[in-house]
Amino acid sequence: MKRLFALLAVFGMLAFGASNAVFAQEAEQAAEQATEQAAQVDLSVDQQEAAAAAAEEGKSFHSQLKQKFIEGGAGFMSFVLITLILGLAFAIERVLYLNLSTTNTKKLLAKVEEALQNGGVEAAKEVCRNTRGPVASIFYQGLDRFDHGIDVVEKSIVSYGGVQAGLLERGLSWIALFIALAPMLGFMGTVIGMIQAFDAIEIAGDISPSLVAGGIKVALITTVFGLVVAIILQIFYNYCVAKIDAVVNNMEDASISLLDLLVKHNMKK
Secondary structure (H helix, E strand, O other): OHHHHHHHHHHHHHHHHHHHHHHHHHHHHHHHHHHHHHHHHHHHHHHHHHHHHHHHHHHHHHHHHHHHHHHOOHHHHHHHHHHHHHHHHHHHHHHHHHHHHOOOHHHHHHHHHHHHHHOHHHHHHHHHHOOOOHHHHHHHHHHHOHHHOHHHHHHHHHHHHHHHHHHHHOOHHHHHHHHHHHHHHHHHHHHHHHHHHHHHHHHHOOOOHHHHHHHHHHHHHHHHHHHHHHHHHHHHHHHHHHHHHHHHHHHHHHHHHHHHHHHHHHHHO
């Protein structure tokens, strides 16, 4: 009987110890979960604060830009903005046109040579007709007059090359106009703003530093915006000019190669 009680006491102690261990483990797990949740909460709070700061920064930049635009005067600032929009429209149109006008002349010459050898001039004309770009158009004009002799072909290539060069340069004069017009409008807005500032000084009868500084600041805003517009459009203009020079040089080199091919083909006939 005593042994039975002793065994029961031992089992009771073991069960109590196990339950305490289980409780301790559960408590430890609960503490770890609480720590993780707290860390996640802190992280989410930090992320929210960072996102709010970024949004506030973007909002402040946009609001400052809008405020400066309004301070510059709706009249002249609107003209400067219209200049930017129109100049970008012409510039983007030229960039797209020039990129579409770029042709792989080596590949085109190889196709034309193969067509001349296999199908003659008509096959070569078909190749040029199905190829995009000014180089293919010049090739077609030269091949179309092959029966009139090499001299006529050369004159046709030179004449039509000038036509294609003119098409490449179309619209650049408008971009140059807007490049010159944007800072002019800005300077005009500055001059008118200075006149208004001096008028305010005359009406006040006293030179107030805040009045003078405010008037000059508002007047110079139009100049800053005009110069920024001119810089942006000047970058596009220089890109277009460089692209046109590359395409024209490519046209001239390809035209010489075409004449050589036609001379060889004429000698084989």
